[in-house]
Amino acid sequence: MKRYLYITFSFLCIFYFISCEDEKYISSNDVQLEFSSDTVMFDTIFTTVGSTTQHLKVYNPYDQKVLISSVRLARGEESNFRLNINGTAANEVLDLEIPPKDSIYIFVEVTVDPTGNNLPMVVQDSIEFSTNTRLQDVDLVAWGQDFNLIKDNHIKTTTWTADKPYLVYNSAYVDSGEVLTVEPGAKIYFHSKSGLYVKGTIKAMGEFSQPIVFQADRLEDVYKDVPDQWNGIVLFSGSHNNIFNFAEIKNANIGLQVGNIEDEGFASVELANSKIMNHAYAGIFSLKSEIKSYNCVIANCGFYAAALLAGGSYDFYHTTIANYWGGYTNTGTRTTSSLVISNVLIIDQASGGSVSYVGDLNKANFYNSIITGNIANGNELALGRTEEAEFNFNFDHCIMQLADTFNISNSDNFTEIQKGVDPKFKDPYDKLDFELDTLSPAKDAGLKIIGQQFPLDLLTQSRIMDSNPDLGAYERIEKDPTEE
Numbered sequence: 169m170k171r172y173l174y175i176t177f178s179f180l181c182i183f184y185f186i187s188c189e190d191e192k193y194i195s196s197n198d199v200q201l202e203f204s205s206d207t208v209m210f211d212t213i214f215t216t217v218g219s220t221t222q223h224l225k226v227y228n229p230y231d232q233k234v235l236i237s238s239v240r241l242a243r244g245e246e247s248n249f250r251l252n253i254n255g256t257a258a259n260e261v262l263d264l265e266i267p268p269k270d271s272i273y274i275f276v277e278v279t280v281d282p283t284g285n286n287l288p289m290v291v292q293d294s295i296e297f298s299t300n301t302r303l304q305d306v307d308l309v310a311w312g313q314d315f316n317l318i319k320d321n322h323i324k325t326t327t328w329t330a331d332k333p334y335l336v337y338n339s340a341y342v343d344s345g346e347v348l349t350v351e352p353g354a355k356i357y358f359h360s361k362s363g364l365y366v367k368g369t370i371k372a373m374g375e376f377s378q379p380i381v382f383q384a385d386r387l388e389d390v391y392k393d394v395p396d397q398w399n400g401i402v403l404f405s406g407s408h409n410n411i412f413n414f415a416e417i418k419n420a421n422i423g424l425q426v427g428n429i430e431d432e433g434f435a436s437v438e439l440a441n442s443k444i445m446n447h448a449y450a451g452i453f454s455l456k457s458e459i460k461s462y463n464c465v466i467a468n469c470g471f472y473a474a475a476l477l478a479g480g481s482y483d484f485y486h487t488t489i490a491n492y493w494g495g496y497t498n499t500g501t502r503t504t505s506s507l508v509i510s511n512v513l514i515i516d517q518a519s520g521g522s523v524s525y526v527g528d529l530n531k532a533n534f535y536n537s538i539i540t541g542n543i544a545n546g547n548e549l550a551l552g553r554t555e556e557a558e559f560n561f562n563f564d565h566c567i568m569q570l571a572d573t574f575n576i577s578n579s580d581n582f583t584e585i586q587k588g589v590d591p592k593f594k595d596p597y598d599k600l601d602f603e604l605d606t607l608s609p610a611k612d613a614g615l616k617i618i619g620q621q622f623p624l625d626l627l628t629q630s631r632i633m634d635s636n637p638d639l640g641a642y643e644r645i646e647k648d649p650t651e652e
Contacts, residue, residue, distance in 0.1 A: 200304070202227040210222060238262050239295065248310065280312050295308065323340055334356045336359065353375075358420075369407060400417070414440070434457040443467075451467070460482075473507060486619075490506070506548040548568065548570065562583070567640075610644075
């Protein structure tokens with residue numbers, strides 16, 4: 169009888185310890201959950217108020233159970249998303265168990281109003297997982313408005329219309345030999361780190377009453393003047409016949425790059441009646457390429473408003489280059505000149521040393537223009553020259569913010585220059601308004617023959633109604649006091 173009791177007792181003890189073993193969870197702080205995707209993306213483009221559902225699978229890759237301390241939406245109750253976590257409809261679940269080599273499902277639902285202008289183009293959140301002090305997350309991405317999605321597209325010859333906005337997610341490429349035409353009034357938005365890369369041709373043909381806008385996809389007021397929200401537009405060497413007319417390019421890293429060093433040849437573009445403003449690095453960054461610009465404002469960039477490097481051919485007419493970076497935000501001061509012209513580009517190598525690229529500067533002409541800003545040393549023009557290549561430039565009838573020591577006596581390079589003069593813009597800091605004030609020295613200071621070539625300014629006002637045209641992109645039109 170005792171032997172029978174002993175055997176029974178032993179069996180119960182073994183069963184107890186096996187049961188206790190079953191209850192153990194993996195305790196390592198290195199535990200790593202696996203997911204069916206690192207991003208749950210709602211590719212449906214909404215056309216009405218409504219919702220849609222996607223799912224995420226969470227895997228336990230280990231031979232022991234995993235206890236997840238919490239699964240939650242990062243934005244909690246403020247989120248547009250809702251969760252069903254392993255059968256529980258809640259935006260947070262605690263102490264969730266996944267058996268060895270097993271998985272659970274999380275269903276994600278989102279509701280957005282695509283016509284709601286208070287929403288950004290992209291609605292985002294994330295699911296956070298806390299396991300043994302390790303934090304992991306999975307991104308949630310949905311569209312906040314109705315638009316045409318361009319996601320890693322290689323674009324053949326096509327036309328973008330003004331019917332609905334376009335959202336570029338990741339990147340868009342215009343292939344060699346293809347033409348992207350953008351109609352008046354079209355709005356092109358770019359998600360973070362996205363860009364438009366052109367090896368073919370882009371023709372952005374806006375109108376005064378219907379400009380074309382290239383900007384980031386964050387539409388809240390707080391992001392209105394935040395630079396570096398997207399990568400910008402790149403015209404590769406070999407891309408020709410490009411045009412931007414009545415276009416606005418804003419809030420990128422580099423607004424418009426024209427040409428690249430890696431490819432042979434050059435890029436060419438005509439910039440007309442356009443604004444390139446508020447970029448973290450440069451407004452225009454040109455490499456051995458060709459630009460014709462008139463009635464344009466290039467303003468407020470972290471390093472250069474315009475950098476014309478490694479040679480090229482450039483004509484700027486009635487262009488306002490005004491860099492007040494740091495004067496209207498807390499982004500810091502600028503130490504680089506607003507306009508840089510050079511026939512050489514020197515690139516430092518990570519391994520030490522540098523590589524130089526030299527090209528002929530066939531011409532860099534600036535007529536009836538303004539080059540100014542708030543740089544501390546007072547010099548908004550920098551010239552970089554090597555004797556190995558041509559270096560031809562000319563400033564004719566311009567206001568230029570130059571240091572006292574900058575020599576402008578050479579008439580081959582400088583004609584009728586107002587040096588170190590405040591052009592007196594209306595409000596270059598708060599409103600980014602580069603129209604001329606009534607006391608501006610730019611009034612009637614331009615070369616008449618240039619004004620006749622471009623008889624209408626950026627606002628389509630006449631330049632040829634008085635004695636001489638004004639400098640820069642805007643003509644100051646004084647009101648008749650009897651009409652007020």
